[in-house]
Amino acid sequence: MQKKKHIVYRYSCWWEDAVSKCDWESFETAILSTPKIVYTEGYLILKSKDCCIFSMTFLGTEIGEQMIVPTKSIKKLVKHKNSKLVLEELGYGTFKN
Numbered sequence: 001m002q003k004k005k006h007i008v009y010r011y012s013c014w015w016e017d018a019v020s021k022c023d024w025e026s027f028e029t030a031i032l033s034t035p036k037i038v039y040t041e042g043y044l045i046l047k048s049k050d051c052c053i054f055s056m057t058f059l060g061t062e063i064g065e066q067m068i069v070p071t072k073s074i075k076k077l078v079k080h081k082n083s084k085l086v087l088e089e090l091g092y093g094t095f096k097n
Contacts, residue, residue: 006061008043010083013052014076015040015069037075040067043085052077060089 017038042054045063051071057064 006087010080013040015073
């Protein structure tokens with residue numbers, strides 16, 4: 001039985017995130033605070049109405065760390081050219097450039 005191969009592409013994503021502080025500030029300074037724009041770069045493994053999931057670490061078709069960003073927080077999403085990655089199991093000692 002042939003194992004399923006997944007194809008993913010690399011993206012840059014700018015998204016809005018909440019900011020939390022634990023320092024004492026004056027009222028005048030505190031009301032000047034704003035959310036922040038965060039930058040994430042990774043392979044997009046899921047895009048849905050609810051979220052986009054990115055990862056940069058793979059072992060065959062297993063996923064390492066993930067960044068899960070709510071779709072409604074995304075300000076800009078850009079696909080990198082020539083960024084196709086086929087996820088497949090590579091046996092140790094069989095990798096070729």
